[in-house]
Amino acid sequence: MMAIHPTALVDPKANLDSTVEVGAYAIIGPHVSIGAGTKIAAHVVIDGHTTIGKDNHFHSFSSIGGPPQDKKYAGEVTYLEIGDRNLIREFCTFNCGTVQDRGITRVGSDNWFLAYVHIAHDCTVGNHTIFSNNAALAGHVEIGDWVIMSGFSAVHQFCKIGPHAFVGMNTSLTQDVPPFVLLSGNPAQAHGVNLEGLKRRGFSRDQLNAIRQSYKLIYKSGLTLEESKAALDEQMLSLGADAAAQVKLMRDFLDASTRGIVR
Structure with a gap:
């Protein structure tokens, strides 16, 4: 009753x-x-x-x-x-x-x-x-699956945060966050891939390596965003289906972003 x-x-x-x-x-x-x-x-x-x-x-x-x-x-x-x-x-x-x-x-x-x-x-x-x-x-605001928002973090209107991203404490976001990215600060800065979270969720070694390489292409290569997209497309050609799917998730997010990504 x-x-x-x-x-x-x-x-x-x-x-x-x-x-x-x-x-x-x-x-x-x-x-x-x-x-x-x-x-x-x-x-x-x-x-x-x-x-x-x-x-x-x-x-x-x-x-x-x-x-x-x-x-x-x-x-x-x-x-x-x-x-x-x-x-x-x-x-x-x-x-x-x-x-x-x-x-x-x-x-x-x-x-x-x-x-x-x-x-x-x-x-x-x-x-x-x-x-x-x-x-x-x-x-x-759009928040993907498995995202972690730490204490006192705040997100501006119309922003998107991709799946498996980790937003650190006191972070202020005014742009989009690609999947898998770990970031913090005010203004927000990317600090690598949310590896610990991905390991806990059972991501394979091949998937993790592909995600890390994708992050480097976007954030560490010195390429423009359009050049990074082309590099991600090329990267997917050399990967197995499971690993390529994670790269595609990041690649598609870049295309869908309307506010630009934290970079």
């Missing part, structure tokens, strides 16, 4: 699975849908047109599904979508999207969001990410 504390305010129009737990003084709005096994701790607020998957855990004082912090917002119906098995710690804020963009903020599955993390309107966050305390995304 659904376990709802008697002091919680759950709108009768909200759609909660029968296994959802709702703590004391939590507030859940009428357009909220919450999947099986999700736990809502005391004093959490979930509002807006928000859809939440299964087995998530929201800790106290999180504010989820609030309107976007955008002066252009005029009360339009926009959305927040959260996947499965996410951990959301105290005082996190996730906002709905805006009609000026896709109209939806999306958060994937198996992510950890530690205290005071902010996910702004129209952001897309992948799977298996870690956001340490006070990490913050401005609007329209």
Whole structure:
């Protein structure tokens, strides 16, 4: 049976699975849908047109599904979508999207969001990410799978961070971060490949060597960005399929970047 504390305010129009737990003084709005096994701790607020998957855990004082912090917002119906098995710690804020963009903020599955993390309107966050305390995304940011955002890191609007990147503590990002890159500082600077993270995730020696060589072509060769792209294309011709796929991920990211990469 659904376990709802008697002091919680759950709108009768909200759609909660029968296994959802709702703590004391939590507030859940009428357009909220919450999947099986999700736990809502005391004093959490979930509002807006928000859809939440299964087995998530929201800790106290999180504010989820609030309107976007955008002066252009005029009360339009926009959305927040959260996947499965996410951990959301105290005082996190996730906002709905805006009609000026896709109209939806999306958060994937198996992510950890530690205290005071902010996910702004129209952001897309992948799977298996870690956001340490006070990490913050401005609007329209895209975060790939397995990205780690260290404490007090911040990302400017419309930036993209590729899969498996590692962003160090207190880093301020105003440009895109290619996959696999480890960086830190204010302004941000690249400091190599996130090798430890890749090893933990089972990347092979051939894949790691290919990624390291790609990083050198982009950051250490003295080539222009266009020359680096051509060098990556040539590199892929000499690699096996698994290693070439990682180089292609970096190569495609360079083409997709709209703000330029940290370099």
